Amino acid sequence: MSQLVIEKDKNLKALNTFRLPSVARQYVEPTTIDQVQAVFDLIQKQNLNYLVLGGGSNVLFKSSVFDGLIVHPALMGIDVEEFTEGFRVSASAGENWHNFVQFCLSQGIVGLENLSLIPGSVGACPVQNIGAYGVEVAEFIESVTCFDPQSNSVVQLTGEECRFGYRDSVFKRNKAHLVILKVNFVFNKDRPFSLDYSDLEHRVERELTQNEGKDKARIISDVICQIRSEKLPDPAELGNAGSFFKNPIVTSDKFHSIKEKCPELVAFPYGDDYKLAAGWMIDFLGFKGASVGGASVHEKQALVLVNKTGDASSGDLFALVSLIQAKVSSVFGVELEIEPKVI
Template sequence: MTLPVTIHQNYSLIHQNTLGLPSIARYYAEVNTVEELQEALTFAKEKGLVILPLGGGSNVVLGDVLDALVIHINLKGLSVVHRDERQVTVTAMAGENWHEFVLWSIDQEAYGLENLSLIPGCVGAAPIQNIGAYGVEIKDYFVSLDAINISTGDVEQFDNFDCCFGYRDSVFKGEKKDRYIIISVTFALDAVLSPRLGYGQLTDSLSEKHGDSVLTALQISQAVCDIRQQKLPDPKTIGNAGSFFKNPEVDQQTMERLKKEYPDIVAYPVGEKWKLAAGWLIDRAGLRGVQQGSVGTYQKQALVLVNHGGATGSDVIAFSQYVLEKVKNQFGVELEREPRVYR
């Protein structure tokens, strides 16, 4: 078959993942249009290959050799679909950088995503993870997404209900896992800025810089960026995948037990449960700044695993397992990895 998309063999992904892991894809394609994506899927089906979609590579741990067709989703495009006095509906293609999309939305006077500034990755991955920060989650502004059915090659649409959003979760991590590739996402943003400042650290930072003055979305975005840059390492400087573990939820009985033993434990109520700060648990377990071989926890934020140079995917998984076991043994709480593991 004649393909409009180039298929590479034995392709290095070391620069395609923010952990900087030296992974090799048996087959690799970068797609810039939906048609190229559909052709790549046809190629994979004819070859009997597993499909591994890859965006910004910021939330994955890659194995040494991936016996699959790795498809880099590079679909680009941003547009304002509708605007009225209350809402601004915008659509972003899956390959757009998330942070740049947030800045673009602010520039379009479309508000709500400023608290999600500087989250790494691309737009297409955002609904899968239901990314969130400082009291805002994707689901709060999500309208719908278009996705390619990997099996049929057809484009299907999913609304907010269809996506079954949860904490760092969606139907694409459950029932629909590995069955679709997202190609575009549509959001209904606010036409008038209504700041979400429920998190103390963000509120304090803005108050310190701007006092009681009326805030702009760009000022909120910059404050979020400043906080994130203080806590999280730049992948261009040291390989990392951002926050590596989810904040675990525990029941009331477990919370009472932990509070007695650790009065300063960081937690907040979520319905009938309590959400614990995974970073606090790892730090309190004595693991902040710890290093084994080429992998360790970041000195400024124990929630982040870093590649000090030369680490493989197996090294990262082994060290993360060490962290899981240490936390479980000390607190009786099970952590869960956030990044997707491709082997």
């Protein structure tokens, strides 16, 4: 096993997509399962405070110093097994998510095309149960391979054991201590495409007409990338953490009560409940383009907060967040929950 390299006072600004300034007292990038185990041996021996950091697309550093060890798993590799009805694909946690989606498409494996251009790593996808345009990654996860620091062993959770929900999983609750090493997917060859969003369906049909013979899954991915690029800022150019607030889920009675007061309200059925469009509410209240210091609400998509100046502080960001949450609560009577993890 190659020797672990532990860096001191690591600048984390480039390791979180919102680009908030923060420094980790110690930082390490294990590249193998043995190295992951060695890292946690060290953590246990020295009783270190630690944080496992993936692609940094769903993390906000509220403090300027993380007084502990940042563990940034860099395990790489993708394995594909074809069977009669579909494919089994195992992807290591350090793989870039969008690159993984494109890899699957290049192998004729469809299903993830609606999740194109979502920032972050493969290892982070089960934690948040990432989703977009009517598709959630939970639909394809057969199991997740993890390292359990408590038992010092590699364990595997089935998709059912992951207890996936809307932007939720067991990895955000009682299994938060597990370190994801690999995500194991199953894709069925006969799965229909998901084109329930009218804007998506119309654009895909137009592209199919103009590009006869081109692979439909590839066209869907390309269109998704175009739509996301039009609506959402590239974190490499404008610091952000993607969708900042969860869409609140309310009872049918609560929905109709709000709808009666605000007929323009945008919402979608969610089982017996309703999912309210958080971005629409923020826009309706006039926050689009609003700023506190270097932090702003994106001018094109109110659900996205951005580091407009490049040097926004956590104080700027969370002051803006508080203003939005207070106004939404006052007007609509619902509480907006932050989607990224606050450290």
